[in-house]
Amino acid sequence: MTISEPIARETAGPAQRLSDLLNPILVKEVRQSLRGRYFKVSFWVTLTIATLVGLAVLLFTYNEAQDMGLDTFGAPFFIAMLSCLVLATQVLVPFSAFLSMGSEWDENTYDLLVLSNLRPRQIVLGKVLSAFVQALLFYAAFGPFLVFAFLLRGLDIVAIFTVLGMSTVASLLLSSVAVAMSSFGRGRFVRLLLMVVLAVLLVWTSFGTVFAGAGLTFSPTELYRPETQQAIGATLSIAFAVALFFFAAACARLAHPEENRSTGLRLMTLVVIAIGLGWMTWIMGAHFEDEPALASVCLAHAVLAATTLFFVTEPERLGRRVTSGLPRFRLLRLLEAPFLPGGGRGLLFFLVGSALVNAWAYLYPLIAVHELHYDKHEVLVPPAVTLYGLIYLGVPSALFSLHSDSVVARTVARVVTLCAFFAGLLLPALFGFLFGLEQWARFRHPLHVFLAVEDVWEGRGRVGGVWPFLIVGGAVALALNTPRLWRALREVLARPTTPREEG
Amino acid sequence: MSAALEVRKLTRRFGDFVAVNEASFEVRRGEILGFIGPNGAGKTTTMRVCATLDLPDEGDVLIDGVSVMERPREVRQRLGFMPDSYGAYVHTTITEYLDFFARSYGLRGKDRARMLAYVKDFTGLGPLEGKLMTALSKGMKQRLCLAKTLLHDPALLILDEPAAGLDPHARVELRELVKALAGLGKAVMISSHILSELSQICTSVAVIEAGEIRASGTVEQVVRMARTHHQQVFLRALAPLEEVQKCLFESPGVEAVRPEKDGVVFDFAGEEDDLARLLRRLVERGLAPVEFAPKATNLEDVFLELTAGRVQ
Structure with missing residues (x-):
């Protein structure tokens, strides 16, 4: 056989066919991790600790059972085992996923992955699934301990499976977040910083899982309350949406800067918001209440603004590969514009997203209770938060948009936007303190987003000049951004010919 | 027949710095193109664009008539790229490494097993198949990387400084492998500082300096051109x-x-x-x-x- 001869098609066995379906990264990573020292050490150390902790809990509860009013030992033993399991699956495993992604840059193997022709989403999924396989190995190893806990009596089987299910999902989602965070920074200092942030997040969520697990284990009847079920459902679905967002972020980071790194994230932002608002709609049902609805609008705008901060500071021009993939029809290109990369289109995305959220706020009561339901002050809250977003995102990003091709300028624009937000809270108060403006000194000024929105909401009028500020600020933001919005749309509509088309 | 590699007025800038400026040349099947130039001339940048690892600011590169700009995934199926430096996967044997790439290129079942056996045999890695990648010598790593680039039977091979760091014996072996690949009808683009090595295998040459192609064509054409200078x-x-x-x-x-x-x-x-x-x-x-x-x-x-x- 020579290398250029066609390879004969032969029938493969079922095991081989199954193996062919597996993600190549998953196969590679599992092979590597099972042979590596990190997994071996963490596996045996966790099992040893679990054994020792289990013995200690048994001895303690056996001696103190009467004082503690316990007649069974299942629950405390289960919580002890759950703590060890959570340590392994929600701390050690996601951390190994973080290191695995980072090693692609540290070991200079990332180019090989690109050349392997795997899509970024296959790479990220393979890493996440590999971490999940490791987590499943931990669950398998802890199986005997968990069965033993059940045999000690005092455990509700539904509660056990609910807690273990939640922990499993949490491990998967945290691994996704860990892989994404690892892809955010390639410099050693940034990676170290990300590692610290991730460690805090992992430990925090682990405590959350253990506390939630303990609550359900000791009071399993809570599980049957609709409020608990709704809370679990909401938490899981929002966590899932956030993990998907991070997944999309990791995929974007793995793509070349000239490729489309933005559309997936923009869509995921809307998905996260839609899931959150969907849960609110489901929980409230036909019993619409204005306060939770407006709070959801504010929270949705906060999420929208947080992600849009990155979109509005993207380079303005479309990458060549993005341009060549634009739809043929102008109308489709126009509809796609807010989701395409570019700072100007990022601001457009904010306005579209904000309009959708506000549409939900107004249409939901009209459909559910057949009236607008808000009083005359509350009805102004959605446009107020939209205008605040437009001002705080639009003004700094417009000023830096001429230099958006520079990574440094983009970073500075993001930092300045954040600083402007906090300076907006503090500086007028300081000014008021220095120059005897009592209202401003007490933070009652229009730049204080939180107090100003609360004031609009309640219609107290304690913060002066909110609407003049919003109208003038919004007009300035729009005026500053009009040229780049125009350029952003024109670039999309006037799709240049690609080299192929030029012949 | 279209060229296996066609570089059309390729320009790549990094800020104000023009790394490659309107470079144009082509390589046909069975041809070995020596891509030569001093350090910092733009060789690796050009090769990375050809290999879809980087994108041109202007111009285009066609691999077997397919644009790297428009269909990079299709291009990757048609080319094998051996970078000048690349890392090794820890805790991974030669067979596992090749198996990973074979899976990535979509080789299934027995086709994959047969191809793995073939490339290991072709590159002489068969006796080392169970050895960990990290334990391989530089020469063996180069062979492994070449084996990896051959797995999906690409029409074009781009080899960036493949002989760097190799001992004379390994260089001769690599040279013979490259000749054998050209004999199989593959187009090969190879950069090296060891010009005596290149002169023994190249059928054509492109000379690049300061991001610009100074000369390109068959070895005879370029030599004649140099003589006129x-x-x-x-x-x-x-x-x-x-x-x-x-x-x-x-x-x-x-x-x-x-x-x-x-x-x-x-x-x-x-x-x-x-x-x-x-x-x-x-x-x-x-x-x-x-x-x-x-x-x-x-x-x-x-x-x-x-x-x-x-x-x-």
């Missing part, structure tokens, strides 16, 4: 040396004359017709030339002739 000629005549030197100094195109062995060597700038006219002039002057031989020009001479060693 400058070539060395050995002359032995029966007439006294002083007379010969005087005549040469008076002749157009002759730039430097120095005695060597029984004759002189002079630098000549001009076409072959001009050289023939010079020889006739020497005969007419009665200097009785008995040896008049343009020195053989090799790739090293071409390189030195066409590049001034400018870096960006």
Whole structure:
């Protein structure tokens, strides 16, 4: 056989066919991790600790059972085992996923992955699934301990499976977040910083899982309350949406800067918001209440603004590969514009997203209770938060948009936007303190987003000049951004010919 | 038939710095193109764009007629790229490494097993298949990387400094492998600083300096082009040396004359017709030339002739 001869098609066995379906990264990573020292050490150390902790809990509860009013030992033993399991699956495993992604840059193997022709989403999924396989190995190893806990009596089987299910999902989602965070920074200092942030997040969520697990284990009847079920459902679905967002972020980071790194994230932002608002709609049902609805609008705008901060500071021009993939029809290109990369289109995305959220706020009561339901002050809250977003995102990003091709300028624009937000809270108060403006000194000024929105909401009028500020600020933001919005749309509509088309 | 690799007015900038400026050349199947240039000339940038690892600011690269801009995934199925530096996967054996890439390229079941066996045999890695990647010598790693690039049977191979760091024995082996691949009808683009190595295998050359292609074509074409710039000629005549030197100094195109062995060597700038006219002039002057031989020009001479060693 020579290398250029066609390879004969032969029938493969079922095991081989199954193996062919597996993600190549998953196969590679599992092979590597099972042979590596990190997994071996963490596996045996966790099992040893679990054994020792289990013995200690048994001895303690056996001696103190009467004082503690316990007649069974299942629950405390289960919580002890759950703590060890959570340590392994929600701390050690996601951390190994973080290191695995980072090693692609540290070991200079990332180019090989690109050349392997795997899509970024296959790479990220393979890493996440590999971490999940490791987590499943931990669950398998802890199986005997968990069965033993059940045999000690005092455990509700539904509660056990609910807690273990939640922990499993949490491990998967945290691994996704860990892989994404690892892809955010390639410099050693940034990676170290990300590692610290991730460690805090992992430990925090682990405590959350253990506390939630303990609550359900000791009071399993809570599980049957609709409020608990709704809370679990909401938490899981929002966590899932956030993990998907991070997944999309990791995929974007793995793509070349000239490729489309933005559309997936923009869509995921809307998905996260839609899931959150969907849960609110489901929980409230036909019993619409204005306060939770407006709070959801504010929270949705906060999420929208947080992600849009990155979109509005993207380079303005479309990458060549993005341009060549634009739809043929102008109308489709126009509809796609807010989701395409570019700072100007990022601001457009904010306005579209904000309009959708506000549409939900107004249409939901009209459909559910057949009236607008808000009083005359509350009805102004959605446009107020939209205008605040437009001002705080639009003004700094417009000023830096001429230099958006520079990574440094983009970073500075993001930092300045954040600083402007906090300076907006503090500086007028300081000014008021220095120059005897009592209202401003007490933070009652229009730049204080939180107090100003609360004031609009309640219609107290304690913060002066909110609407003049919003109208003038919004007009300035729009005026500053009009040229780049125009350029952003024109670039999309006037799709240049690609080299192929030029012949 | 379209070229296996066609680089069309490729430009790549990094900020204000132009790494590659309107580079154009092509490689056909069965051809081995030597891509030569000083350090920092833009070789690796060009190769990375060809391999879809980077994107051009202007121009395009077509692999088997498919644009790297528009269909990068399809392009990756048609090319094998061996970067100048790449890492090794820890805790991974040779077979596992190749299996990973074979899976990534979509090889399934027994096809994958057969292809793995073939490339291991072709590159001589069979006896080492269970060895960990991190335990391999530089030469063996290069073979492994070459094996990886062959797994999906690409039409074009791009090899960036494949011989760097190899011992002479490994270099000879690599050279033979590259020749064998060209013999199988593959187009090969290879960059190296070891020009003597390249001259033994290349059928065509592209010379790049400061991001610009100085010359490209078959080796003969480029050598001829370099000669029109400058070539060395050995002359032995029966007439006294002083007379010969005087005549040469008076002749157009002759730039430097120095005695060597029984004759002189002079630098000549001009076409072959001009050289023939010079020889006739020497005969007419009665200097009785008995040896008049343009020195053989090799790739090293071409390189030195066409590049001034400018870096960006």
